[in-house]
Amino acid sequence: MSNLLIRNIKILWGVNRNGFLKKSGVEMSDLESIDDAFLCIENGKIIEFGKMSDFSQTSDFDEIIDASDKMVIPSFVDSHTHLVYAGSREIEYIDKIKGLTYEEIAKRGGGILNSAKLLHETSEDELFEQSLHRIREIEKQGTCAVEIKSGYGLYPKDELKMLRVIQRLKTATRLTIKSTFLAAHAVPAEFKTRQSEYVDFVVNETLPQVCEENLADFVDVFCDKGFFTIAETNRILEAAAAHGLRPKIHANELDFSGGVQVGVKHHALSVDHLEYVGDAEISALLNSKTMPTILPGAALFLNLPHAPARKMIDAGLPIAVASDFNPGSSPSGNMKLMLSLAMINHRMTVRECLNAGTINTAYAMNISDFCGSIKIGNDADCLILKEIPSLEFFLYAYGSDLIETVVLKGQIV
Ligand SMILES: [Zn+2]
Numbered sequence: 001m002s003n004l005l006i007r008n009i010k011i012l013w014g015v016n017r018n019g020f021l022k023k024s025g026v027e028m029s030d031l032e033s034i035d036d037a038f039l040c041i042e043n044g045k046i047i048e049f050g051k052m053s054d055f056s057q058t059s060d061f062d063e064i065i066d067a068s069d070k071m072v073i074p075s076f077v078d079s080h081t082h083l084v085y086a087g088s089r090e091i092e093y094i095d096k097i098k099g100l101t102y103e104e105i106a107k108r109g110g111g112i113l114n115s116a117k118l119l120h121e122t123s124e125d126e127l128f129e130q131s132l133h134r135i136r137e138i139e140k141q142g143t144c145a146v147e148i149k150s151g152y153g154l155y156p157k158d159e160l161k162m163l164r165v166i167q168r169l170k171t172a173t174r175l176t177i178k179s180t181f182l183a184a185h186a187v188p189a190e191f192k193t194r195q196s197e198y199v200d201f202v203v204n205e206t207l208p209q210v211c212e213e214n215l216a217d218f219v220d221v222f223c224d225k226g227f228f229t230i231a232e233t234n235r236i237l238e239a240a241a242a243h244g245l246r247p248k249i250h251a252n253e254l255d256f257s258g259g260v261q262v263g264v265k266h267h268a269l270s271v272d273h274l275e276y277v278g279d280a281e282i283s284a285l286l287n288s289k290t291m292p293t294i295l296p297g298a299a300l301f302l303n304l305p306h307a308p309a310r311k312m313i314d315a316g317l318p319i320a321v322a323s324d325f326n327p328g329s330s331p332s333g334n335m336k337l338m339l340s341l342a343m344i345n346h347r348m349t350v351r352e353c354l355n356a357g358t359i360n361t362a363y364a365m366n367i368s369d370f371c372g373s374i375k376i377g378n379d380a381d382c383l384i385l386k387e388i389p390s391l392e393f394f395l396y397a398y399g400s401d402l403i404e405t406v407v408l409k410g411q412i413v
Contacts, residue, residue, distance in 0.1 A: 002062040004041040004410055006384065008052060009067040012037035013391065014074040014358060015049070016373035022291065022363035023355040025316035031351040031391075039072065041380040044410035049374060063412075067384055070404065071391060075144035075381035076335035076357050077372050079364035080248070080272050080293060080322035082149050082182075083138075084131040084165050085115055086122035089327045093301075112152065112186040115327055119152045119162070128165045128172075134325070135173050138333040139413055142403050144381035145372075146175055146333075147248070147322075147365050149220055151182030156206045163215035174409045176379065178365045180248055181216035183207060183236050184228045199232045203239045211243040217366075218269065219245040223259035230258045237266040248364070252276040253304070264288040270320065270364040274307040275299060282315050291364040293320040296341035297330035309346035320360035321353065340398035350392045380410040 015032040023030070038055045040048040092110030106114060119127065131148075138146065148166045153159030159181070166179040183202050191198035210216050219240035223233040227250075237247050247266050251259025253273035260281040263271040271285075272293040285292055294307040309319050321342045325333035332338075339353040348356065362372025370378050384405040388394060394402055406413040 002043075002410065003059065004380070004407070005061040005064045006039045006041075006067050006072060006407075007055070007064065009037040009039065009072045010069050011035055011071045011391070012039060012049060012374060013071060014354065014374050016359070016375040019375070020359060020373065021368045022318050022360050024318040025313060028313055028318065028352040028355045029349060031354055037072075039374070039382065041407070041410040044380055046374060046376055046378050046380050048376065065384065065405065069387045071385045071388070073354060073383050073385065074358045074373050075383055075406070075408070076142050077145040077361040077365065077367075078138065078143050078323050078325070078333060078335055079147045079270065079320055079361035080149075080295060080324055081146055081333060082151060082324070082326035083134045083146070083333060084127060084148055084150070084162050084169075085152055085327050086118040086127055086130065087115075087327070088331065089115065090331075092328070110328075112328065113189065115152045116154050116158070116186070116188070120158050124161050124165060127161065128168050131165055131169060132172060134333065135169060135175060138325070138335070139173070139175060139408065140406065141334050141336065142383045142406055143333065143335055144175060144379070144408055145177070145362065145365060145367060147178045147180055147218075149180040149182040151185035151220070154186065154188045156209050159206055160209060160213065160215065163210060163213075167215060174411070176367060176371055178217045178367070179215060180218040180220045181207070181210045181240075181245065182220040182222070183240065184221045184232065186222070186227070195228075196232065199228070199235060203236060207236075207239055207243065211245070216245060218248050220248050220250060222250040223262060224250065224253050224257045225255035230262050233259070233262050237262070241266065246366075248272065252281065253298075256281075260284055264290050269366055272322065273298070275304050277308055277312065282312060282317065285312075285317055286315065291320050291360060292317055293322055293361070293364055294342065294346065295322055295324035295330065296345055297332055297338050298324045299345065300341055301331070302329050306345045309342065309348055313348070313352060318360050318363070319348070319352070319356050320364045321356040322361055322364070336395070336403070337398060340395045343395050344398070350395050353395055380407060382407050
């Protein structure tokens with residue numbers, strides 16, 4: 001391991017002196033900073049930071065970066081992805097533009113069930129290689145920690161294959177990775193008219209095998225109109241709780257589904273999507289430890305209504321922003337772009353967006369005690385930006401690559 005000093009930083013953003021684990025309501029506007037700063041890193045951890053005028057070099061550094069005229073921000077944390085998948089679904093999207101129906105698209109190879117079929121036919125090694133390629137891409141785009149879900153397997157053998165690939169990615173990369181068993185994503189064709197039997201199958205067959213091999217950190221259910229009901233979600237979350245798995249829920253993407261309330265009831269770490277949120281959902285969340293998470297990439301790609309993030313922050317709630325990186329509804333894990341979309345479509349300020357994509361997403365992965373901000377003892381994950389006139393410019397120039405250097409666990413990517 002090695003030592004790294006970044007000095008003469010124009011502004012060091014995302015400083016966390018108070019030990020915040022998340023930012024809520026008005027706190028989200030507050031992104032603490034230090035002008036003319038230094039940052040010392042040792043063995044992958046932040047060991048010291050402060051003003052250059054207070055800097056005294058006590059040890060030799062293996063590497064020194066002069067960041068004159070450049071700002072430094074914490075790296076991105078992406079708390080909701082499905083980036084382990086086989087192949088891609090661009091032809092389906094073109095068919096959708098041309099006006100084909102869901103059935104016609106499914107016949108030509110689209111939809112979750114077709115992703116499941118393709119995954120079934122792909123070997124674990126090949127799936128690992130394809131997924132590793134996507135991890136390398138988001139690493140360069142500044143993501144230091146990512147949550148990855150299963151859910152394209154549907155049956156135990158293929159769900160375990162996905163979760164084992166996530167396990168391998170944890171050791172093959174330097175990113176912090178958390179795995180989520182997406183227990184109920186879609187109903188396989190064989191169970192088409194017997195959804196409750198499929199839920200029994202998940203609870204009695206798949207879940208015990210996943211837990212036996214210790215392959216999941218969290219559990220997820222697609223609780224929404226046309227997918228899984230409140231009662232089915234309750235059933236799966238109760239069974240998962242008996243195995244010690246905390247939920248992260250797909251909720252309220254397609255309707256006022258009750259998904260937010262069922263998530264809060266089961267102490268979910270996060271409820272994600274939230275296109276359909278009203279006063280009842282907001283008041284349920286206000287008295288909870290659950291992180292409301294919006295996915296602006298999916299809303300963009302599917303032309304969904306936008307989650308009322310502004311209203312939620314103004315009501316005092318925290319908001320996290322994640323990518324939902326997946327082949328069907330958000331084929332990108334570019335967190336800078338996601339934060340720009342949160343600014344453009346959800347009327348969030350740049351400081352709110354940066355808190356939403358760093359410390360709050362870290363909270364939604366239960367890692368914000370050591371990731372997602374500039375704090376002594378935290379993992380040394382930060383981004384040195386190119387010379388730009390202001391912090392606001394970073395998200396305003398939504399198509400520009402403005403990251404000059406990615407530091408991941410103290411090493412330059
Ligand atoms: Zn998702």
